[in-house]
Every structure is written in C-alpha cells, then in structure tokens.
Amino acid sequence: MQKENFIDKILNAGLKNTKYRLSIIELLSESKELLTAYNIREELLKKKIKINLSTVYRTVDKLVETKILNRINLENEKNAMYEYNREKHHHFLICENCNKIVPIYSCPIDKYELELEEKSGFQIKGHKIEFYGICEDCQKA
Amino acid sequence: MQKENFIDKILNAGLKNTKYRLSIIELLSESKELLTAYNIREELLKKKIKINLSTVYRTVDKLVETKILNRINLENEKNAMYEYNREKHHHFLICENCNKIVPIYSCPIDKYELELEEKSGFQIKGHKIEFYGICEDCQKA
DNA sequence: GTGTAAATGCGAATGATTCGCATTTGAGCG
C-alpha cells in the first residue's frame, strides 16, 4: 500500500511520522499540478485537515531537504512550488498566456554538460531549464 | 561616445533622459557582475549619486520593459538581479559554494527546441538555463 | 507509562518589492 511506502520514506529520512507529513506527501503524490505552500494548505482544508501555514512551510522544507519533495522556483511565479519527487529528471514548459506548466521528461543537455565542464573548469552538479511559449489551446484562442 | 549611445537608447524607448537612468545604464554596462536593486543603489552612492530605492526599482522596471536591461531571477537568490542587455543569448553557470556567477555564451538548445515544439504543440518563445556546480577555485580549497 | 527532542500553532518579524501621493524635472512649444 502506497501509504506504508510514504511512512517508510518519512522514517528513513530520520523524521517523525506525523499526520501532516503524511497528508502533504499523499496530496502531492496524487497531484498533477505543482502546488504552493498556500495551495497545499487549501487542499488539506478541503479534506478537513486544518494545518497552520508555518507548519506547511516547515514541513515542505524538511521534505525537500530529505528529497521526498522537490521545490521549484519558476521565473514568473514569485512563490515556490512543490511536487512529489518521482526521481525522473525533468524540466518545465510554461505557457506565457495561461500559465499552464507542463513537465518535459526528455533533456537536451547530457553531452553539452561535459563540454562545459572542460571549458569552464567547473564540476557541474546539475542544471535547470525552463521553456516559455504559448500552449496549443491559447494559440487557438 | 558611449554616453550618447545610451541617451539615444533611452529616448528611442520613449523615456525621458534623466540622470538616474543614464547612470544606472552606465553602471551596468561597465559591471562584470549582475547587480541587485540594492547593489545598484550602493554603487551609485559610491559615485555620490543619491537615489531612492523605489526609484531604482522603477527605473530598472522601465529599462527591462524596453529591453535595455535584463532582469535575472536565479534559483538560489531571492532578489532579482540586473545586467546590461548586450543582445547576446547566454545562460549562467553558478558556483554552489561561493555563488560566483559566470555567463556562458554557447547554448545547447537550438534543435531540441524545434523537436519540443512538434511534440508539445507549444509555440516556444524562449528558454532559461542555469548550471550548478563547484568552480575551479572552490574545488582546490 | 515516562521523558525528551522534535513538531506544531500562533503571532510577530523580516525583507524584497510595490504603491499612493506630494513634489520636482525634462522636453516640446510658443
């Protein structure tokens, strides 16, 4: 059962298993969208789970630290967004018109990163790409 | 003379030529680093130019709007940074240790962006890439 | 069950950025 799996993740991360941690992980693992701290609170309220906003922030911080969640800061959004970490490298394609955010599971970087290491002398640990454009729906309208 | 060139840019953008606009453009055009609004104010103060922080924000907003400057929001910095727009497509390589920011003037995207347009149906307008790693100096230390 | 550190709630603080409004300034025009 998925829930047991989440509890294991929490405990393996050296964290206490609390109802808020579990429900935030469940929520994000079921969500197709990125959610802000505020969104998370709203969604939990819909499920009759009342949580303080500070607690949401502290909880997601811990879960990001332990790599159970990812924190995403997009160019056009001032608030951080969170997603369940499915451990699949990806980037985002963002509609400049309707702000739709679509994950992209392919990545054009690979070889280039090696070249860049040689040229720059940096030891490269990672990268972040965002693509901006107009989605199909907005092009029609 | 460079200054005349900047004044032209300001006027062509339909803006009034004010000492603050000119000095902010001059400052950024001479700077090798990205500067925050606060940094800009500090640097101008060093040159005995006293400017209100609100004015810095309003000025860079206008100059970004008119593409004389670029606004850059990096993952790890909460404040926006500004650079003079030299109209050369580039990305950034950031040292996770000392926060050095190095511009990279090559770009691995080109063909991939076309593929992505086909696959996604998006009309892609642009992209943003950040590379993270450890710079040569920090690797030694 | 007990003890203890970690987690939580609540309200206040922080810090970047924006806003409202009164004053000043740039630039076109006579």
Place this chain on the structure above:
DNA sequence: CGCTCAAATGCGAATCATTCGCATTTACAC
C-alpha cells in the same frame, strides 16, 4: 528663454511570501 504638463522622483507606508520565537503538544525510545 520661460511655460506647461506628463513623466519621474522621494518618502513613507503597504504588501506578500516566508521565517522566527516561544509556548504547547506529540511521536517514539526505553
């Protein structure tokens, strides 16, 4: 060159996401 008016500026307050301090509660090891 002086006049006029919109645009630009200064200043202080407001905003909004996020963090902090502290008192209280809870999870988990023994």
